[in-house]
Amino acid sequence: MKTDNEFITKQILVDLNELIGIDLEGFLNLLEERCGASVLEDISYSVVGALEGDIVIEVSGRKVAL
Numbered sequence: 001m002k003t004d005n006e007f008i009t010k011q012i013l014v015d016l017n018e019l020i021g022i023d024l025e026g027f028l029n030l031l032e033e034r035c036g037a038s039v040l041e042d043i044s045y046s047v048v049g050a051l052e053g054d055i056v057i058e059v060s061g062r063k064v065a066l
Contacts, residue, residue: 006063013054031059039064
């Protein structure tokens, strides 16, 4: 994989029901999708709040060009 070196940080909303029953790989895929990146390397995430029943997660990572 080729890294395009664009490091991104975004806050995304995730409904708790989306997280129930998925494994770590599925969770990381969800984060990539919500960040608008097909692949992220060095992903880090933290819950930073809640908004109208959704969890607010701050996601950081380096975009990878395919």
